[in-house]
Amino acid sequence: MKFYEFFIAWRYITANIKQSLIIAGAVGIGVSIIIFVPSINLSFFNDLIDRTVASAPHITITKEIDTFQRDIRVLDREFEEDLLLVDQTQTRRRDINSYRRVLSEIEPINGIVAAAPFASGQGIIVRGAEERGVSIRGIIPEREINIINIQDDIVRGRILDLGTNDIVIGVELAEELNVDLEDRVTLTGPRGTNRTFKIVGIFSTGLKGPDETQIYIELNAAQQLLDLGNDVTGIGVSIADIYKANEISERIENATGLDATNWIEDNRQILEQIERFRLIVAFINFLIIFAAASSITSVFILLISAKSKEIGILKSMGAKNFSIMSVFLIQAMISSVVGYLGGVIGAKLLIEWYSYILSTATETFLTTEIPELTLNTQYAFIALFYSLLASFLASIIPAYQAAKLNPVEAINA
Numbered sequence: 001m002k003f004y005e006f007f008i009a010w011r012y013i014t015a016n017i018k019q020s021l022i023i024a025g026a027v028g029i030g031v032s033i034i035i036f037v038p039s040i041n042l043s044f045f046n047d048l049i050d051r052t053v054a055s056a057p058h059i060t061i062t063k064e065i066d067t068f069q070r071d072i073r074v075l076d077r078e079f080e081e082d083l084l085l086v087d088q089t090q091t092r093r094r095d096i097n098s099y100r101r102v103l104s105e106i107e108p109i110n111g112i113v114a115a116a117p118f119a120s121g122q123g124i125i126v127r128g129a130e131e132r133g134v135s136i137r138g139i140i141p142e143r144e145i146n147i148i149n150i151q152d153d154i155v156r157g158r159i160l161d162l163g164t165n166d167i168v169i170g171v172e173l174a175e176e177l178n179v180d181l182e183d184r185v186t187l188t189g190p191r192g193t194n195r196t197f198k199i200v201g202i203f204s205t206g207l208k209g210p211d212e213t214q215i216y217i218e219l220n221a222a223q224q225l226l227d228l229g230n231d232v233t234g235i236g237v238s239i240a241d242i243y244k245a246n247e248i249s250e251r252i253e254n255a256t257g258l259d260a261t262n263w264i265e266d267n268r269q270i271l272e273q274i275e276r277f278r279l280i281v282a283f284i285n286f287l288i289i290f291a292a293a294s295s296i297t298s299v300f301i302l303l304i305s306a307k308s309k310e311i312g313i314l315k316s317m318g319a320k321n322f323s324i325m326s327v328f329l330i331q332a333m334i335s336s337v338v339g340y341l342g343g344v345i346g347a348k349l350l351i352e353w354y355s356y357i358l359s360t361a362t363e364t365f366l367t368t369e370i371p372e373l374t375l376n377t378q379y380a381f382i383a384l385f386y387s388l389l390a391s392f393l394a395s396i397i398p399a400y401q402a403a404k405l406n407p408v409e410a411i412n413a
Contacts, residue, residue: 024339031343047371057236116143138222157201170211
């Protein structure tokens with residue numbers, strides 16, 4: 001390429017500012033959407049995955065499920081006779097005994113960071129006239145903090161050094177019961193066992209579900225309340241690479257003979273929805289690029305028609321076909337780069353605006369914390385590639401047509 005080609009291309013840009021702005025605007029709008037939509041959704045998806053793996057073990061070890069038969073009688077109260085006898089199959093997961101042996105078997109497995117036993121079940125928490133259904137989780141705090149990110153969620157009080165009569169509850173539940181640190185509550189297990197606990201910690205995960213229903217007590221206290229003896233409900237496992245959960249789960253099952261489910265299996269529907277959404281976004285991006293390219297092509301066809309006489313003069317002065325093509329391709333690339341820069345700025349402003357809107361509407365979401373929304377640099381580079389490619393492909397045909405113009409016909413047109 002020669003310098004005069006850049007010079008002529010720049011003259012065309014400045015002399016036809018309206019057409020140049022149309023090209024830059026088409027590219028800019030496309031770039032803004034290509035960056036904004038995926039960046040927003042990636043922020044939400046990453047936050048969702050982070051919260052999912054932080055609020056539950058990466059892998060949960062449990063014992064096989066028992067299947068048993070149960071007869072259900074439907075009675076006619078008037079005649080006190082059986083109307084129907086239902087033979088119903090029910091299932092119940094067995095508890096793990098000798099959990100210390102299981103810990104010794106799994107901790108040497110490569111990729112496992114930590115493991116912690118737990119006892120879980122349903123119960124009712126009572127404070128005065130207020131009572132709520134809760135999910136009980138008995139833990140060894142020193143182990144549990146390496147599995148679930150609860151230590152960072154504590155907003156008041158503590159969870160380490162949890163005594164047998166201590167309890168940690170969520171901030172939403174504390175507000176509903178109108179309690180605070182040092183207050184006492186009564187916890188009733190599924191078999192009617194009652195026990196009084198002192199509140200020593202209050203946590204906030206940012207998710208209304210756990211903050212309203214989840215409570216933590218010491219493992220031995222939970223075993224007594226849930227009538228488990230020395231057994232545990234399961235063992236939570238934390239791993240170094242969360243995307244190797246399936247592989248490590250299989251190793252655990254081979255080593256222990258127990259069932260090992262992981263966060264990928266538990267959240268398969270969510271992950272599949274994320275993949276489907278990414279495909280939809282990719283298709284939308286294609287449509288945006290196609291629309292921008294169509295606009296650029298239309299502008300260049302009109303521009304070349306208006307500049308046909310000048311093109312004929314250049315060719316009569318010895319300009320080669322390649323030089324004529326280069327003039328219009330350079331013009332397209334410069335306009336595209338300007339549009340790209342404007343699109344990046346526009347995407348950044350859109351993200352800031354959307355973050356502000358979300359921060360003022362947290363009550364409409366199932367979370368009290370909105371994820372930090374950031375402009376994803378990967379999508380910015382993808383948008384740069386696609387914008388330049390679209391501009392090049394959209395302008396190459398009109399540029400080729402311009403290069404093929406007969407100089408005599410072009411001058412006389």
